[in-house]
Amino acid sequence: MISSSKLNQYWTDIYFHLHYPHGEKITHQVVRILQLIDKKDRVVVNDVATHLEISHNTASEHVKRMINKNYIEKKRDQNDERKVILQLTDFGKNVLHENTSLDEEKLNHIFSDMDEVEKELISKAFKLLSERAKSCM
Amino acid sequence: MISSSKLNQYWTDIYFHLHYPHGEKITHQVVRILQLIDKKDRVVVNDVATHLEISHNTASEHVKRMINKNYIEKKRDQNDERKVILQLTDFGKNVLHENTSLDEEKLNHIFSDMDEVEKELISKAFKLLSERAKSCM
DNA sequence: TCTTTCATATCGTATGATAAGATATAATCT
DNA sequence: AGATTATATCTTATCATACGATATGAAAGA
Known part of the structure; x- marks a missing residue:
């Protein structure tokens, strides 16, 4: 048992x-967003808002900051051009790895x-x- | 294999x-300090500084903020009254649990x-x- | 005892993160 | 065309983070 x-x-x-030793200075919210994008398919900005329970505009700002840091990239949905699909960059994958893996x-x-x-x-x-x-x- | x-x-x-669902808003640095205090014996302010690779005054401020939030408590070392030993409160243990456990x-x-x-x-x-x-x- | 070192605390200051309301834009639906 | 949806931007506010400079009090050394 x-x-x-x-x-x-x-x-x-x-x-x-x-x-891993603590490298990049990174916040908890940002790690959570990286985890979400990594583990779920086709994450859009609104998914970030509902998952973290924050407003859509705050979610949009997170995304903007994370793109500026080269953690993630945007790609428009082909079926619905309003939607923005988020993807990890190689650098973002690496940051996520060093902050959540062994x-x-x-x-x-x-x-x-x-x-x-x-x-x-x-x-x-x-x-x-x-x-x-x-x-x- | x-x-x-x-x-x-x-x-x-x-x-x-x-x-756990994301509750308390908490930063990565604060989680790391909680983990350190939880897992190591007799953690003092300087241990926080070296472990997170930050200056001793910044570490001291983290400690102050965390005490204000009732995450941790201070206790003076009996052998060396300069040193301050850090301990988790029950609330701090709970916050740590919800942010690192399953x-x-x-x-x-x-x-x-x-x-x-x-x-x-x-x-x-x-x-x-x-x-x-x-x-x- | 006097001085130096050590451990921590505080002050001033700067930057960045976080968050939300209001508003804007562009695509989609009815 | 008008309404809805998804995202973005602007403004404003607060808090966290960080460090240099400085202060305090305890311990160690001469």
Whole structure:
């Protein structure tokens, strides 16, 4: 058995010890927008507003600032030219990665000290939880 | 086998789908400081400065603001009265939890649809990775 | 004891982020 | 044509972030 709070203990410990060093100065709101664009298909400005629960004009300003920083790009929807589809730039993907992922050098180092059984355990568990998380919605 | 980038795919998918709804407006820097105080023993103001790579006066101001928001408390070091030890308040623990942990209601829901073998798999894998992460430093 | 160093706090100042209301523009729908 | 939708811009306000300069009080060294 496992409790949710125990899992969160493991979860936060893993992130604290394995996250990337803090580089780019970036705000929480901006990370959330990057995550949204990364994980969802065809995100438009209004999706940003509803997801963050902010007004559409504030969302539009976030987008403007993020384009100026070269985190994202705009593309007009072909079916409906009013809509603006947001996409991550390579730089934006990188910023998102460094702010939400685990440091892959550290991970590789940990994996190199594991046997195949342990690696298989980790792989299966994370795959399982991520699949259930996606279908949970 | 598992690659680090595949694990990060799972990791970020899990967080995107299972995080708490965005409540308190909070900045990235403040979350980092909360994490530091939560995970390390006897954190003083200077630790905040070196950990975030900011000047000591800026760190001191972060601390002041966070105390005003009732996220943390100060306590003087008994051995060295110059030092100020930082501690999370219950409210601060809660804010940190909602900004870095997985939503325990959603987790419970997922676990309720799993059999014992699957739950054991998740438990063992997260325990293993968190232990290796800690000793990796 | 006197001086220096250390740990933190405060003040002044500057910049940028965040947010919303009001208004504008351009595309789409009826 | 007129209404609606999606986004953008302008104005204004507040707060966060950051640092240099300076101050205070505790600890360590001569």
